[in-house]
Amino acid sequence: MELDGGLPGMQGRALFHTHCAQCHGVAGRGEYVGGSVTAPPIAGADAAKIVRQVRTGSDRMPAFSAATISDGAVGEIAEYVQGGLARSAEEAGRFGPRALDPFVVGMIVWGALAMFVCLLALLFAEGRN
Amino acid sequence: MQPGERVVRTQQPKPGFRIPAALAAATAVGSTIWAYIEYAFRARPSLLVLALAVVLFAIAATTLLAFRAFFEFPSVQGPRPLPVSEAAPVVLGVGTRRGFVALLASAFSSLLAILLLPLRSLGPRPSQVLRATAWRNGVRLLTADGVALRVSDVPPGGFTPVVPAASPDDPNSSAVLVRLRPSGQVRAYSRICTHAGCAVCVFMPDTSLLVCPCHHSTFDVAAGGRVVSGPASRPLPELPLAVDAEGRLVASDDFEGPIGPVAG
Amino acid sequence: MARLGDALDDRTGFRGPLRRAVGRLFPGAWSFLLGEVTLFSLVGLLLSGVYLALFFDPSASLAPYHGASTPYVGRTLPGAFASVLDLDARVPFGLVVRRFHHFSAHLFLASLVAHAARVYFTGAFRRPRDLTWWVGLVLLALALINGFSGYCLPFDMRGGTAIRMLMTTLGSVPWIGGWLATLAFGAPFPGPLILGRLYILHVFVGPALIVALLGAHLFLVIRLTHTDHPGPGRSERLEVGSPLWPVQTMRTTVVAFLVFGWCALMSTFFPVEAVEVYGPFQYTNAYAPLLPDWFLMWIEGAFRLLPRQLDFHLIGAHFSNPFYGAVVLPLIVFGGCALYPLVDERIYPQPLHGRHLLESPSDRPFRTAFGASGLVFLVFVSMAALDDRAASAFRADVWQVNVVWGILTLSVPPVAFAAVYLWLRRRRATTRPQTFLVPQMPARKHSS
Numbered sequence: 001m002e003l004d005g006g007l008p009g010m011q012g013r014a015l016f017h018t019h020c021a022q023c024h025g026v027a028g029r030g031e032y033v034g035g036s037v038t039a040p041p042i043a044g045a046d047a048a049k050i051v052r053q054v055r056t057g058s059d060r061m062p063a064f065s066a067a068t069i070s071d072g073a074v075g076e077i078a079e080y081v082q083g084g085l086a087r088s089a090e091e092a093g094r095f096g097p098r099a100l101d102p103f104v105v106g107m108i109v110w111g112a113l114a115m116f117v118c119l120l121a122l123l124f125a126e127g128r129n
Numbered sequence: 130m131q132p133g134e135r136v137v138r139t140q141q142p143k144p145g146f147r148i149p150a151a152l153a154a155a156t157a158v159g160s161t162i163w164a165y166i167e168y169a170f171r172a173r174p175s176l177l178v179l180a181l182a183v184v185l186f187a188i189a190a191t192t193l194l195a196f197r198a199f200f201e202f203p204s205v206q207g208p209r210p211l212p213v214s215e216a217a218p219v220v221l222g223v224g225t226r227r228g229f230v231a232l233l234a235s236a237f238s239s240l241l242a243i244l245l246l247p248l249r250s251l252g253p254r255p256s257q258v259l260r261a262t263a264w265r266n267g268v269r270l271l272t273a274d275g276v277a278l279r280v281s282d283v284p285p286g287g288f289t290p291v292v293p294a295a296s297p298d299d300p301n302s303s304a305v306l307v308r309l310r311p312s313g314q315v316r317a318y319s320r321i322c323t324h325a326g327c328a329v330c331v332f333m334p335d336t337s338l339l340v341c342p343c344h345h346s347t348f349d350v351a352a353g354g355r356v357v358s359g360p361a362s363r364p365l366p367e368l369p370l371a372v373d374a375e376g377r378l379v380a381s382d383d384f385e386g387p388i389g390p391v392a393g
Numbered sequence: 394m395a396r397l398g399d400a401l402d403d404r405t406g407f408r409g410p411l412r413r414a415v416g417r418l419f420p421g422a423w424s425f426l427l428g429e430v431t432l433f434s435l436v437g438l439l440l441s442g443v444y445l446a447l448f449f450d451p452s453a454s455l456a457p458y459h460g461a462s463t464p465y466v467g468r469t470l471p472g473a474f475a476s477v478l479d480l481d482a483r484v485p486f487g488l489v490v491r492r493f494h495h496f497s498a499h500l501f502l503a504s505l506v507a508h509a510a511r512v513y514f515t516g517a518f519r520r521p522r523d524l525t526w527w528v529g530l531v532l533l534a535l536a537l538i539n540g541f542s543g544y545c546l547p548f549d550m551r552g553g554t555a556i557r558m559l560m561t562t563l564g565s566v567p568w569i570g571g572w573l574a575t576l577a578f579g580a581p582f583p584g585p586l587i588l589g590r591l592y593i594l595h596v597f598v599g600p601a602l603i604v605a606l607l608g609a610h611l612f613l614v615i616r617l618t619h620t621d622h623p624g625p626g627r628s629e630r631l632e633v634g635s636p637l638w639p640v641q642t643m644r645t646t647v648v649a650f651l652v653f654g655w656c657a658l659m660s661t662f663f664p665v666e667a668v669e670v671y672g673p674f675q676y677t678n679a680y681a682p683l684l685p686d687w688f689l690m691w692i693e694g695a696f697r698l699l700p701r702q703l704d705f706h707l708i709g710a711h712f713s714n715p716f717y718g719a720v721v722l723p724l725i726v727f728g729g730c731a732l733y734p735l736v737d738e739r740i741y742p743q744p745l746h747g748r749h750l751l752e753s754p755s756d757r758p759f760r761t762a763f764g765a766s767g768l769v770f771l772v773f774v775s776m777a778a779l780d781d782r783a784a785s786a787f788r789a790d791v792w793q794v795n796v797v798w799g800i801l802t803l804s805v806p807p808v809a810f811a812a813v814y815l816w817l818r819r820r821r822a823t824t825r826p827q828t829f830l831v832p833q834m835p836a837r838k839h840s841s
Binding site for chain 1: 423503504681684688
């Protein structure tokens with residue numbers, strides 16, 4: 001069940017999520033794939049190159065035929081990767097998609113707790129308040 | 130104070146804190162106004178929250194400073210009200226109560242056991258929920274867009290998610306079709322990883338491996354879905370394929386083995 | 394005012410208990426405020442959660458989206474995902490309250506762990522406070538479960554994958570797993586029922602149990618009187634502190650506003666669970682780094698570390714990696730924490746009246762070493778969830794990273810235990826022994 005992509009011309013993000021994000025990551029920064037292979041970052045890459053790469057594949061990347069991703073869909077994906085992909089990472093927050101990373105959130109939370117505890121220790125030291 | 134208590138130390142009120150307390154109160158009021166402005170006129174969530182944070186910190190500061198400015202601060206010595214008893218920590222009743230408690234316990238547990246039996250008839254059976262798929266002999270392979278596939282539609286090194294024509298929305302039946310690069314062979318496998326159930330949706334054509342992105346269970350496509358590395362312990366079930374009279378790909382049987390993670 | 398008080402007292406008899414409660418003494422050390430931080434994070438969760446629940450739609454059924462989040466207009470989305478998009482984009486204060494809710498949850502769990510660590514390392518769990526400790530452990534488990542169900546609810550890729558992990562975990566229980574998973578889900582994954590059920594658990598059952606047990610926990614703490622560090626005027630028979638009214642109330646109020654302010658400050662600068670970037674859940678899909686929140690990374694790390702060779706069959710049951718990682722490991726961790734007070738009593742026997750004063754961690758080598766090595770173990774297992782980052786960085790295969798990290802996870806905690814234990818033993822031999830009974834300070838009348 002792949003969800004309908006939305007208005008024509010706006011489907012790039014949905015198609016990217018469905019076909020590309022598994023390897024290249026939600027933000028297009030490239031993620032570990034398997035073996036010793038890490039997918040390269042692609043955000044902002046040239047649209048024509050992307051269309052070629054999707055159709056022919058490579059050693060590490062499968063090829064997607066027109067039956068899997070139609071020509072119109074490939075065009076939308078390429079446009080999204082070239083333009084909207086980097087922007088959507090920004091709109092998620094000031095620090096980009098790495099800030100969504102649960103590990104980073106965990107570090108931030110513990111760092112914040114440590115600072116908060118220091119504040120408590122300062123305010124409520126023995127005999128002070 | 131309670132009877133038996135006495136003051137050991139009193140911190141006196143500190144009038145010097147009055148001005149900082151007033152400043153903190155003014156900050157609280159001022160940032161409340163700022164928060165309202167952000168909300169009503171500019172609608173920028175981040176500044177709104179920042180104003181809110183300042184309000185809350187200012188209230189905390191006001192409370193602390195005002196208290197120190199105006200109130201006494203006694204430290205009181207008092208008896209600990211609950212002496213720790215010498216009794217052992219076990220809680221069971223003794224004597225005739227034990228039999229009564231045992232009777233009650235057995236009555237309740239048999240009631241619970243009786244309640245459990247009808248639960249088995251509620252809803253579908255596990256094999257239906259966890260294992261049943263829609264693939265049978267002759268069922269066509271469709272792409273997500275509903276296109277029936279020919280072998281020529283999949284290039285060497287190609288990868289396509291497929292669903293059965295009989296029921297394209299059945300989650301247990303989702304599968305992937307790959308065409309190996311060196312041999313040109315077309316193979317289809319279940320898409321549900323046998324480790325924890327994520328979608329196996331990464332294909333590496335040079336080594337003919339299907340990888341699950343969640344915990345990196347790796348399956349060898351050329352060797353029948355055998356596990357190469359990763360935490361999965363069962364091979365990925367293969368879907369045996371055939372070609373029908375019109376040249377479209379069909380399944381010749383259900384998956385070779387139970388799909389998805391082990392159950393029970 | 395006094396007449397109102399009389400009227401209430403007539404009907405409820407509250408004056409007596411109130412007077413007694415108001416006179417309760419509370420020691421003022423800052424480390425005792427960690428529990429209050431947890432309490433007020435919970436209050437923040439409840440308040441922000443009520444607001445979110447007014448707008449959230451706990452449904453997985455698909456519908457075209459015509460809301461305010463532009464990249465998604467026209468797409469077919471699950472109801473839960475669409476309602477979260479609208480919370481972020483359209484509902485007044487929606488994004489603010491959502492971020493506040495998430496950071497309150499993170500602070501709740503982090504301060505809970507910090508509070509539990511403080512209690513453990515100072516020995517405040519000893520009998521008669523072992524019941525308080527056990528209630529606290531149940532609260533921790535409930536908090537983890539509620540945090541888990543919380544990030545499942547938006548039904549984005551992370552949430553949906555987490556729900557899949559839930560089904561696998563339920564299903565992995567030997568002999569009854571198939572029935573458990575079927576009872577919970579009622580249909581092939583994901584099915585139309587699970588989201589509504591998780592919602593009820595998260596919004597109703599979880600908070601009700603947490604609040605009830607928290608009440609029991611606080612009752613026990615107050616009834617048994619608060620522990621305190623040794624100091625002037627304090628002994629096993631006498632405590633020194635400030636009364637509930639007005640001093641402790643002031644401290645509590647200050648901590649409350651500091652906690653709310655801190656959550657608001659974090660909400661200002663950091664995005665949280667930006668579902669717009671992850672996209673709605675599709676069971677046919679999975680992304681590379683789909684990690685749970687930090688408080689469940691230890692289970693995710695266990696999934697990745699435990700080798701498949703440990704799986705086996707026995708009398709018709711499969712024992713598999715998800716069972717070890719998500720059922721056995723938490724049972725071991727929580728069971729170990731629960732049994733520890735009994736172990737501690739054997740190792741450090743004390744007279745029953747000698748348990749109200751806290752102990753310095755350096756005076757209890759076994760306890761401190763055990764706790765430190767346990768924490769080290771949990772940190773190592775959590776870091777194992779980042780094996781694919783390490784594999785990318787070192788250009789290695791992820792199984793190689795897992796072998797190395799697995800060896801480290803098994804060997805570093807025992808080494809840490811031995812190191813801390815021996816160091817503290819040596820320190821204890823060369824410093825003065827701790828006494829429990831401290832001479833009382835002569836009473837001084839305060840000058841007014």
